[in-house]
Amino acid sequence: MAVERKMQKTIIGFVPYQSPIYALHPLVRLVIFLVTGFIPLFVEIPEVNILFLIAIIGLFIYSKVDLKKLKMYMPMVFTVGLFIFVTYLFFPIAKGEKILLYQLGAVKLYYNSIMWATCIYFRIIALLFASIFYFSTNRERDMLIAFRSLKMPFVATYFLGLSLRATGIFMEDYQIIREAEQARGLDVSDLSFVGKIKHFSMYMIPLFTLSIRRCEEISVGLYSKGTVISNKIDGRKRPDYLMSKNPVTQKDIFYSAAIVLFFLAFCSLQVFGGVFSLDNSPINIAILKLLKGG
Template sequence: MQNMLMGRYIPGDSIIHRMDPRSKLLVMIAFVVIIFLAHDWLGYLLLVLYTLAGVLLSKISVSYFLKGLRPMIGLILFTVIFQMLFTNGQHVIFSLWFIKISTESLINAVYIFFRFVLIIFMSTILTLTTPPLTLADGIEKGLGPLKKIKVPVHELGLMLSISLRFIPTLMDDTTMIMNAQKARGMDFGEGNLLKKIKSVIPILIPLFVSSFRRADDLAVAMESRGYQGGDGRTKYRQLKWKMRDSLLVVSIIIMTILLILWSKVS
């Protein structure tokens, strides 16, 4: 659980930390879209350089990004192997029964690996350099135009901010419960798949009880303080769009144009 970085924020004074969360969200969404425009090594090289620039500018140790990658290794390997084994290609380099590995399938597997890693790194930059509540404020501001069609933007923002706020707390609770169960002799690593699934029950039940108790305490606290959201409510954190945010958006636009032009040329 210590490897889960969702909802965790590392304080810092880098240029990425000081950027408006809306600009970082825009770039993150655009990056996830344009990564599918890359179809050769040069396109992925541009995306890798762009991601490395973000990592360096964030001034956060690479070890944190590797921690964010660890929980996804199983999914990445499964997807890469599946792509490698079951993608048809003309140049077969290995064949055994119904399994055929071709040059095309290997290349596609490598590209999928890079897609996973780059998206995880970019999302890790976003979460590690943006306080959860500030990120929620940015999403609420970004969804502001939806108020015109009666979408409860403020309520959505409140739900998101509370969820992000308590993700690290839930992770810490899970670690504490697991340690308590281990002290009682519980072993989470032994047995077949069914036994491993059953071993999760002693964690889930107290975790659900703790979560509902925290939610009830929070609801009582908000009600007793007369909380009332909606229009007219001010915020302690004021978001300001600055020149560096515009430059960040321009950078992803330039990256998009380069990838589109290169895909047409190649």
């Protein structure tokens, strides 16, 4: 008796087959990803990017993605924040009003640098989680359908598909290596932060070795099947099986156009009106008044 699978593999995770996100065509999902990937770049106000990040988390919940899987990205979130704040601490920016908060020897802590570091941090985190959401809810097949819907050349989509497949295999190999180490009794929780970084760098040797082997296997497999990287066979255009099963409807075009128009309207508010500039941040305004005693 066949067992019905409830979960399907995406590029970096697993999502239920009945996830509501699959009611949208892959083209619409790609447009959402591109828009959410650019919106934080036009926003300087940290509060807006925090709300945007909450909206992305809401999409995770709506799509029934297991939020426990996000724990693996927490070290990255912490490392990015540490790097940004240290950089702005030792290399303060000239933009904004300089207000000295603290000085220790030659190191000076300016409010404007810390505030800009906060803006940059939440901007990057918002972009990071938008990317994680897309790759957590889409398969290589979905991305190929989306790009072919945009009339991308067959060779480009073929190369993209192989690259995405290699990315998924890379993540699986990484998980296998970690489980093998845990089975041998390795406990990385006892390592220091620096020790964890050194240990992670040691993963690169077996991972690159496996990647080279996978590339050779894929090459041999394609050659044995007589695969030709062209969208034509005997001078005729190759039938596109994926697009025949997932045609773009007028509804999909309408959704995509509406999302793009929203994005353009949102960006115009910042480009022509500076609505989302740091000077309009309520938190920044309140802190500046407090520091100036006003």
